[in-house]
Each structure stands twice: as C-alpha cells, then as structure tokens.
Amino acid sequence: MAFELYYWDGIQGRGEFVRLTLEHAGADYVDVTREPDRGTDEMMQFIDSSSEAHIPFAPPFLKDGGQLVSHVANILLYLGPRLDLAPRDEDARWFANGLQLTITDFVAEVHDTHHPIATSKYYEDQKEEAKARAAEFVMNRLPKFLGYFERVLKQNPVQGGHLVGDSLTYVDLSMFQMIEGLVYAFPKAMKHHDIRYPGLARLHDRVKDGPAIASYLASPRRLAFNESGIFRRYPALDIDP
Amino acid sequence: MAFELYYWDGIQGRGEFVRLTLEHAGADYVDVTREPDRGTDEMMQFIDSSSEAHIPFAPPFLKDGGQLVSHVANILLYLGPRLDLAPRDEDARWFANGLQLTITDFVAEVHDTHHPIATSKYYEDQKEEAKARAAEFVMNRLPKFLGYFERVLKQNPVQGGHLVGDSLTYVDLSMFQMIEGLVYAFPKAMKHHDIRYPGLARLHDRVKDGPAIASYLASPRRLAFNESGIFRRYPALDIDP
Missing domain, CATH: 1.20.1050.10 (Glutathione S-transferase Yfyf (Class Pi); Chain A, domain 2)
Structure with missing residues (x-):
C-alpha cells in the first residue's frame, strides 16, 4: 500500500523534506493534495476532524495504512528505518x-x-x-x-x-x-x-x-x-x- | 548509573520539560550545571568539543552512560519508555x-x-x-x-x-x-x-x-x-x- 503524504499544494515547504526521502528511496507514495481526483479538502478533514483520536496540528503528515504520523522529524524518524535511510545503530x-x-x-x-x-x-x-x-x-x-x-x-x-x-x-x-x-x-x-x-x-x-x-x-x-x-x-x- | 541532565543553570527553560519527567518518575538524575563541584564548563566541553562525534547544537542534552541525546522531544522520546511515561502502543x-x-x-x-x-x-x-x-x-x-x-x-x-x-x-x-x-x-x-x-x-x-x-x-x-x-x-x- 502506498504511503500518503499530506501537505499544502503549490509550494515545496516543509513537505519537501519528506518528499526527498520518499523519492531517494523510490518509495511508492501519493502526494494527496496534488492528485487530480483528491485535494486539500481531504487533508483538512483530518485536521478539522471532530471524531478522530489522532488529529494533526498542521501539515505535513503521513498516512501509512492506518498509522498517521505528523511533523517532519517524526515522519522521517518513522520512514528512515523502513526505507533504509536511517543509521543502523x-x-x-x-x-x-x-x-x-x-x-x-x-x-x-x-x-x-x-x-x-x-x-x-x-x-x-x-x-x-x-x-x-x-x-x-x-x-x-x-x-x-x-x-x-x-x-x-x-x-x-x-x-x-x-x-x-x-x-x-x-x-x-x-x-x-x-x-x-x-x-x-x-x-x-x-x-x-x-x-x-x-x-x-x-x-x-x-x-x-x-x-x-x-x-x-x-x-x-x-x-x-x-x-x-x-x-x-x-x-x-x-x-x- | 544516574541520568545526567545538562542545561543552563538559573532558569527553568527548556530543561524543565525533562526535569518534570525525571522527577515524576523518581528517576536517579544529576542536574550537572547545578552541582557544586561541576558546572557549566563541563556542559560547554560537549558543545565545543572538536573531537567528539555526537556533539549537541545546544542544551538541553542528556547523558545516559555513553549515550548522549539532545533536544527536548528527543530526550523525552528516549526517557518515556524507560521511565514508564510513554504510551504502551x-x-x-x-x-x-x-x-x-x-x-x-x-x-x-x-x-x-x-x-x-x-x-x-x-x-x-x-x-x-x-x-x-x-x-x-x-x-x-x-x-x-x-x-x-x-x-x-x-x-x-x-x-x-x-x-x-x-x-x-x-x-x-x-x-x-x-x-x-x-x-x-x-x-x-x-x-x-x-x-x-x-x-x-x-x-x-x-x-x-x-x-x-x-x-x-x-x-x-x-x-x-x-x-x-x-x-x-x-x-x-x-x-x-
């Protein structure tokens, strides 16, 4: 299942730090707000949700199946070992x-x-x-x-x-x-x-x-x-x- | 062996977020710069070191034996599971x-x-x-x-x-x-x-x-x-x- 990256469309911004890691690893990912049939509304549903337990404060956040991870450093900590881009020890x-x-x-x-x-x-x-x-x-x-x-x-x-x-x-x-x-x-x-x-x-x-x-x-x-x-x-x- | 917390003396500052976790857990720790026989010089030796591999950018940082961890969120990520103050799942x-x-x-x-x-x-x-x-x-x-x-x-x-x-x-x-x-x-x-x-x-x-x-x-x-x-x-x- 592809990683789903949620970030503002139209700028590199903080999302770019995540993109570079996904791109370097050749990971299967979707840049959700840039998809023609999806978009920023879908991202805002997570941020504005009044029912989800793990709501993000702001983009970027990443979805990996049911796991949501927000904040650049947190996302990279999560992706690093999974994409072989973290130190081994x-x-x-x-x-x-x-x-x-x-x-x-x-x-x-x-x-x-x-x-x-x-x-x-x-x-x-x-x-x-x-x-x-x-x-x-x-x-x-x-x-x-x-x-x-x-x-x-x-x-x-x-x-x-x-x-x-x-x-x-x-x-x-x-x-x-x-x-x-x-x-x-x-x-x-x-x-x-x-x-x-x-x-x-x-x-x-x-x-x-x-x-x-x-x-x-x-x-x-x-x-x-x-x-x-x-x-x-x-x-x-x-x-x- | 006691945890060693390194932070500026005289203020609560960012170090306080670490102190509260150590104190709540009743952990054995030393607040290095406030020790009468130690002090800020010892902290600066880590920051200014020209030989250590893992130099911190700024206080606070924590030493746990040979492991050095810097930045509040990183220190708490490290301490959380060790002091039973992190979520279980x-x-x-x-x-x-x-x-x-x-x-x-x-x-x-x-x-x-x-x-x-x-x-x-x-x-x-x-x-x-x-x-x-x-x-x-x-x-x-x-x-x-x-x-x-x-x-x-x-x-x-x-x-x-x-x-x-x-x-x-x-x-x-x-x-x-x-x-x-x-x-x-x-x-x-x-x-x-x-x-x-x-x-x-x-x-x-x-x-x-x-x-x-x-x-x-x-x-x-x-x-x-x-x-x-x-x-x-x-x-x-x-x-x-």
Missing part, C-alpha cells in the same frame, strides 16, 4: 533525530526572516521588522547553524562525507534541501559558502547528483522555489555579511 | 511524539514574543516589535495551540483526561508546564483559561497535585519563573484579548 539514530530537530529549528528561523511578527499577515506588512530579523539571521544564526553542521561532518569518525555514520541518511537529504533553499533565498549571504563550509557543499552536490534525486529534481514533481514557501528570495532581506 | 507513541513536537513549536513561539528580532539582543532593544508579536501570539496563536490540545483531550477515546491513551505520559507533564508558564507570563491573556479550556485546566491541576510533582514543586530544585527564561512576565506584552 541505536546510538546514531538518537543523534540523527537530534540533528533533524536542529534542522527543524533552522527551518523555523528561515521562515521567521520574512514573518517575524505575524504569520497571519503578509510579508509586506512586516517588511521593516523582516529586514532587522534577516540581518540577525545572516550575521549570527546562519553561520552558527552551518558551522555546527560542518563540524558534525568533520567530526564524523567514518569520514565518508555523511552527517551520521557511513551511509546516506534522511538527515543528509534534509541538509541538501537546506543548502539548496538558502542559496535560493540568500544568494549574497551564501556566496562562497562552498569555501566556508566545504563539507556541506560536497554533501549537497553528492545528493543532487545521485540518480534518484537528479531524476526527481528534473521531474514536474519538484516544484520550483517561490515566494509562498519557506525559502523566499526577497532582495531586501539578503545582505552580504 | 506503537501507534500512540508516534502520536505522542507529534504532540511533543507541537509543544516544541509552541515554546519557540512563546520565546519569540519577547525576542522577535534577535536572540543576541536584549528584550529592551526590541520592545516595540515584541509588543506586536505578542499581540499576534495572544490573539491568534495561543487560542490555536490551546484549542488544538483541548480537542486532543476531548477526542481521546479513553476519556481519562490524558492527552494520549489511558495513563499519564511525558506529554501530559509538558502540557502542565505550558499552562503553568503561560499563566505566569500572560496572566491577562490566560484569565478564564479554565473555562475556555476546561480539559487542559483539569490536566494541569491533576499533574500539579500528584505526589511526586507536588513534592518537586515545593523543593529548591524547582526554580521560580524569571525574566531570563522562556516564560517572562512583561506587562507590556500581556493583553486582554
């Missing part, structure tokens, strides 16, 4: 989940660069505050997060270029998406990132060029980044540090 | 982790009410933006989160007053802390919360009055809320909706 699995939760925080901070005051309002209504928050992000938070992940790569005793253990995991796929999104949204701030964070740049390129991901990226299933998603290219927010 | 465990991750997001939004622009700056340097963000929080986000958790309680088929399944889990303990913190930080906004969210109020009171937690709350191990933590009482940010 227990110790490393706890570390992988911690890394994915750091990526979760990183994503939320990227989002807040364009929405520092109110998710319910437009970027244009909080542009001045967004400039201030983005400056803090580019100057302090971005180097802190990327510097940390570069150290994690460097201190992996296996030295195979993966964040955890000796083979590719869902955390590596998520890190690819972070770099890809940051380069899209902050081209000035990310200039020369490959010199400052060489391990992350190599990991990014390696994921991008892998056959399954390369084929996915060239397919219509990969939507382009746009200014409704998490990673938005607003020149006013992109500074050269 | 698999399906419910995935739901519990999803709920805990929603609490993680909720906590981050509480933090950002007083730091909407820059974590590296004082509240006083972003007070106007904090007022705008707090207004959004009180009017839109707070009712959205609390309304969701109230529905989760209501739709739990067991109807025993717990968020998941038929017995107390770490998620219930975290929800107690959320209500406690919100009432401290936003007394006006939380006025009559017990009428609007009666299930959550009952859950809060039940956790508070349980013997292990009541004893913990009366002990010097429970620090008071203060204006260095996540939940801060700034009258300028508290509005009557």
